[in-house]
Amino acid sequence: MNLRVDDAPRARARPGARDQSPDTDGPERSGGAGSGAAPWVGLLRLGLAVLFAFSGWSKLQDPLAFAFAIKAFKTGLPDFAVARAAYVVPWLDLLCALALLRRGWARPAGTILAGLMLLFGGLIVSLLARGLDVHCPCFGSFALFCDGPMGACHLVRNGLIAAAAFVVAAACRPGGKSRLPPAPPADRR
Amino acid sequence: MIRIFLILGAAAAAGLADAAIRSPLKLDIDAPAAARATEGAPGASAAPASGRLTLAQARELHADPSAVFVDASLEAEFRSARIPGAQSLPPDAFSGGAIPDVLTMISRDATVVVYCRSDQCDAAVLVALRLREFGYAQAVVFEAGLAGWAAAGLPVERGP
Numbered sequence: 001m002n003l004r005v006d007d008a009p010r011a012r013a014r015p016g017a018r019d020q021s022p023d024t025d026g027p028e029r030s031g032g033a034g035s036g037a038a039p040w041v042g043l044l045r046l047g048l049a050v051l052f053a054f055s056g057w058s059k060l061q062d063p064l065a066f067a068f069a070i071k072a073f074k075t076g077l078p079d080f081a082v083a084r085a086a087y088v089v090p091w092l093d094l095l096c097a098l099a100l101l102r103r104g105w106a107r108p109a110g111t112i113l114a115g116l117m118l119l120f121g122g123l124i125v126s127l128l129a130r131g132l133d134v135h136c137p138c139f140g141s142f143a144l145f146c147d148g149p150m151g152a153c154h155l156v157r158n159g160l161i162a163a164a165a166f167v168v169a170a171a172c173r174p175g176g177k178s179r180l181p182p183a184p185p186a187d188r189r
Numbered sequence: 190m191i192r193i194f195l196i197l198g199a200a201a202a203a204g205l206a207d208a209a210i211r212s213p214l215k216l217d218i219d220a221p222a223a224a225r226a227t228e229g230a231p232g233a234s235a236a237p238a239s240g241r242l243t244l245a246q247a248r249e250l251h252a253d254p255s256a257v258f259v260d261a262s263l264e265a266e267f268r269s270a271r272i273p274g275a276q277s278l279p280p281d282a283f284s285g286g287a288i289p290d291v292l293t294m295i296s297r298d299a300t301v302v303v304y305c306r307s308d309q310c311d312a313a314v315l316v317a318l319r320l321r322e323f324g325y326a327q328a329v330v331f332e333a334g335l336a337g338w339a340a341a342g343l344p345v346e347r348g349p
Contacts, residue, residue: 088204
C-alpha cells in the first residue's frame with residue numbers, strides 16, 4: 001500500500017500555510033525544491049553556493065582591493081563605512097553560500113543574493129551613466145567572463161546571477177514544496 | 190523573513206569581528222614618515238611632506254633623478270600615454286600577494302610618485318598604499334594624475 005500523500009494541494013488549500021512553517025526544514029523531510037521534484041533547482045543552488053563561496057573567499061583574501069572597488073563607485077559612503085563594508089559583504093557572500101546548501105535556508109539566501117545583485121547592478125548603471133572606470137575584484141583575480149572596467153558585460157552577468165538567485169528563492173518555499181507543477185498523483189489502488 | 194535578518198545579522202557580526210581582528214584598513218595615504226627620517230640626505234629637499242602632491246611638487250620631483258614616477262593605470266592606458274620616464278604598476282600587479290617585477294628596479298629609499306589617469310581614479314592611492322606595505326615609505330600620490338599633468342602643458346610620452 002502506498003502511504004505517501006501528496007500534501008501540495010492541501011498546503012495550497014490552507015491560506016498562508018507556507019508562512020506558518022518557517023522554522024521547519026520541511027524540504028529535507030519531504031523532498032522539496034531542489035530534491036527529487038526539481039533537481040535543476042538543486043544544481044542551481046549548488047552552483048550559486050560555489051560561486052558565492054568563491055566570491056566571498058577571494059574578497060577576504062584582499063579586503064583592501066575590495067574596499068577600493070567599493071570606494072570607486074563614489075557612493076558618498078565615508079571611508080569608515082567602506083572599510084567595514086569590505087569585510088561584511090564577503091561574509092554575507094560566504095554565509096549565503098552556506099545557507100544555500102540548506103534547503104530550509106535557500107529561500108532567504110536566494111532573496112538576499114538577488115537583492116545584492118540588483119544593488120550592484122544599480123551601482124554599475126550609475127557608474128556607466130557617470131562615465132567612471134571601475135575594476136571590481138568581485139572574484140579576486142578571476143575575471144569570470146568579464147574582463148576590464150565594469151560595463152555591459154558585468155551588468156548582464158549580474159542580471160543572470162540575480163535571475164538564478166530569484167529562481168532559487170521562488171522555488172525553495174518554506175513548506176518544502178517547489179512552485180513547479182506537482183508530480184502526477186500516485187496510483188493508490 | 191526572520192531568516193533573512195538572521196543571515197544579514199550574522200554577516201554583519203562576522204564582518205565586523207573580522208575587521209576588528211585584522212589590522213584596520215587604511216583607505217587614504219598620509220604623509221611619508223621616512224621623509225623626516227631622511228632629512229639632510231641627498232634628494233631629501235624634494236621629499237614631500239604630505240602624502241598627496243600638488244602639480245608644482247610633482248613637477249619638481251620629476252626633475253629629481255632620485256624620484257621614480259609610477260603609473261597605476263591599466264597597461265593599455267599606460268602604453269597610450271604616460272608621464273615621461275614613468276613605470277607601469279597597475280593595482281592588479283599585486284594580486285595574490287605577488288611582488289611586481291618593477292619593484293626590483295626601485296630602491297626602497299626612493300620617493301615614489303604614484304599617479305593614475307585623473308583625480309577621479311583611486312588606483313594611485315591603492316598602489317601607493319601597497320608600496321608602503323612593501324617598505325616604500327616615501328610613496329606618495331600625485332592627485333591630479335596624467336590629466337592634470339597634460340592640462341598644465343607638461344610633456345606626455347605616448348606609444349609602447
